[in-house]
Amino acid sequence: MKKIFFFTSSPNESANDTESFRTNGFEVEATLQNQTNNLITCIQDTIKNNLNDDYVIICTSYHQFTPHFSMPYLNNCIENVQKLGGNLLLGGLLGFEKAMEVTDHIFWVDGFKGAQFIVIFKKAFALLLQSKNADQAPAELFLSQSLDDIFVMHPFISIYDDQDINSFENTTDFADIHENPEEILDELSQIKKYYSYEPK
Template sequence: MDVLQIIPTYIINLKDRKDRKKHIFKEFALKNEFNVKMIEPIKHGIGAISLWTTVKFILQDLVDDKDNYILICEDDHKFTHSYNMKFLFDNIKIAESLNADLLVGGVSSLTSLIQVSKNLYWVEKFSGLQFTIIFRKFFNHIFEADFDQTDAADYKMCSLTDHKFFIYPFISIQKDFGYSDATPKNNSKGCVKNLFKQSNEKVKLLKEVSSFYKKYKLEIGVTNDKSWDNIMIPTYVINLRADLKSHIQKQFEGRSEFDLMIIESCKHKIKTIELWLSIRKIIEMAIKNKDDVIIICDPTHEFTSHYTKRFLIQNIIEAHEQYADYLCGGINGFETALPIANSRFWINQILSTQFMIIYKKFFKRILNAPFHDDVISNLLLSELATNKMVIYPFISIQMRLGDSNQRFSNDKIMKTIERLEVIQKIYSIFGQ
């Protein structure tokens, strides 16, 4: 590392925010690796638009042509105890080698991540631009992007590139001033501090999840076995709607690997409880039948073109070897996903129940779980399970109902698939 290297640093500060100006000068005092310039933001009635316009102005009018990257800071940036000059420059160098567009010093929220080096993480989506290194090759993407009053600068930047990373442990957080110029929802004392605390805990959790599954990383797959020809998986379909009975029966026609049973749903004045009671009823039946693994479907399930008997059974066996509680055939959305095999993701919260593979070790946990009148089955299952997974590519989607009961559109399913494709691609390139 060239110890004489200096980072062009632009700090955005409103002149009347003297408390912030005093704070940010103190943060950069004696840190000679930064060439600091204070920038008055371009005024706009909407804070997010002001921030975006100011960032564009900095990149277009203030940056020297010879600078390969610059640092933009908001005036609430605060260095953590993890910061040191060598740590920063080492991670910048790694980020450059990975063709980075963005490198942030800390995030106040994030969705999915993939560890790419000891202290560098690829991130799918994040919030927090208080310490953001922008590489020159990304400048034009910012110049050309549309930005309106519904946008936020951090999420907009995320949407423009897949090459975005953060440093961990965080070297930057936001000082909690109790108000925010660009993000009105953070206008309360303690809010920002809690966001960074939660984000830090989430990174630690996802690191632990990733480490756990690396211990049980499987080879390319389970080879086909003649014994598979005789496999019949107990498959329980909850008959929530009589008009869909023929649809679900057609889905399983000619598929001898499923021992199909249509179960009348439990009746309750609250529809969400009907589903949970029906799931409990099926689990009690599975225990009585001494089933090791079962499938629970609702009548909106449809097989995709990716379904094959071999693909299903291979994933059931492999997921069992990875200590799965339950495995879904497809999902309609997610917050966080981690690739754990060639054809499976760990998901922090599974939002679908149309095709669930549930293992024996999870049965009693379901029956023993307390529930209340506003229970939502997919959320409660996610809360109860640590090892929850989805098969990918999906073997199941939820059919379009064509009426007011349609919970998810094809657009949402396609968005979910697109997100998983990106995460899978990044993992194949950078995954440790």
């Protein structure tokens, strides 16, 4: 069973909120997140306790699985991003600044907002642990600025389960935040397929 680290800002999080992870084949380890134990601090503590792992999967209480989720699909995306030398693999997002499809179902992204399901690869562990003043920046801004080789899977396996798209951790603004990022990525994928087509 694959382990997932669930970060919640509410001490009253019910068992139902983590049941979807167990149903989908995850072993859940929950961590309470607050003013002194923010998202980046939780990530750093998780990495310290799992330094021998090839990656860690973290998730916030804003996450909701999409119908596209399956463990084989997740595993395949993880394997592909490992081959690409990735630092992060996002299960979904609300917005991005730049994106480019690098292989089937995998897009490179630069600058992201609203990621609540994140795979952090071993390559990034030391960088994240050595970062100074990490708690002074919103988590997604910190990750975007600290790491290269960030990827997102498409179609998404995670959507933002909240009507308010302004994440409690993120203050970064994107001009196209109200556009559907999955539709944008789908268009980019179709364009790539069109121009990559080689008639027999």
